[in-house]
Amino acid sequence: MSKPEKFFDENGLRLDGRRVDEIRPMKIEIGVLSRADGSCYLEWGNNKVLAGVFGPRELHPRRMQRPDTAIVRYRYNMAAFSVEDRIRPGQNRRATEISKVSREAFEPVVLTHLYPGAVIDVFAEILQADAGTRTAAINAATIALADAGIPMKGLISACAVGKVDGKLVLDLSKDEDNYGDADLPVAMTQDGDITLIQMDGNLTQDEFKEAMELVKVGCKQILEIQREALKGKFSQFDTEEIEPKIVAGVSESEVEIDEAVETDDTGTEEEVEDVEEDIVSNDENNEKPDENADYEDVEEGEDK
């Protein structure tokens, strides 16, 4: 592929017809892998990415466990057939680096302290690459983590911004990535805190500031697409029904529970009281769990 003669037409539109602040079309499918705890297939322009999440599950070998937290492992991999020139299968320096920075992009939002001794494995397989694969993989992985029901403070959205022919452009296409002056992939939380930033090429300080504003716009658009996809998948939970409404200082769900006790819908009133007593007595005892109890039944030598 040779360098295009020009990157913008007379109306300032890019080679693929996009405005400078426009991202490529994105399509998300959730729960596509039956053996994964969470999964996502994502298309972004001509990029095709599959993400699978396994865990939280007990980490082996046990010497690698952290007593206070789960560890997150992230593996970015390009399929040999994903690019024009077949690439050698397996991890290389580029994939190792992308895996590391992508894992770090999630660490601030995954509530790992809830799963001490566990591991959460995230696999991102690039099936077709067309610039922006690390950001596409992060966007897919965040959905797969949500699909796995892993508690997170929020979603992570990622997008690249770059400079082509002296102009800043959002979400670089392959030509813009190959022949542009700068490429700046960024990932951020839904509150706008940056969790990944890398840069290839050169930008002035002013361009850098402008680029960061532009990429925030891109990440916001992606966040909306991610939210819509998750809403679509989990739409069986009618939000109107589960949203507690406050009626004169008492939430509607409390009113329903009281009525259920009176009308004996969910068991007798005594049964409900018994359960309440159990909860209180457990609280009072406040027995500390044996830290090793979870692993007692795992034989030594089971480590893989």
Ligand code: CDP
């Ligand atoms: O994909 P991303 O932009 O995150 O990473 P990159 O290293 O900037 O690569 C840009 C693009 O170059 C990729 O999306 C692929 O389309 C292509 N590429 C390739 O053809 N062969 C490789 N070994 C690596 C990347």
